Amino acid sequence: MSHPNKDSNSWAAKGVKNTVHLGYWTAAWLLTLALAKFGPETIWQSNTVLTALAILVNIGVGYGMIMANKRHLKGLDEMQQKIQLEAMALSLGVGLVAGFAYSNLEVANLIPFNADISHVIILMALTYLAGMFFGIRKFR
């Protein structure tokens, strides 16, 4: 009969490592996104080559963030993966439906301001957080 070894929680340690790596990649992606967005106006006076380079770097770091997220998800246990899957499905669905509806509202001039993609991203992030909250509560 085997006995639990309190000192060898390598699975949990790997999970923490994956989460920290995802945090680093996300922070790096945000920094490169800010650089690509504000750099042309504030740092290199709209130099096209530098702007294109900043966007390429942002895409490259974005790829790293996606892979880090994939590793993070694969490192979770099956219940955590189920919670993530349901939250992401909700977020994706709401983003798709609300995104197109928002776009149609702008095209039809039914909203008094320009539809910005960041509004949809914020909505998706909030929906994901709500999905995670209810998912965790469901299995508690």
Added chain:
Amino acid sequence: MKNRLKVLRAERDWTQAQLAIELEVSRQTVNAIEKGKFDPSLPLAFKAARLFDLTIEEIFQDEPAS
């Protein structure tokens, strides 16, 4: 699905956290399985069976839909 995970764990004086380490899942997942809120996959059920040196049927029992 019903299971005897809590009883088996108590018999060995293990905490949920200790069992979670052995099964390589989170403590929350062990808790959800014990409460019948989450049904484990077949590989996880086999892992639990190996850990307790029992068959899957001796740990997990199907609950007919009422």
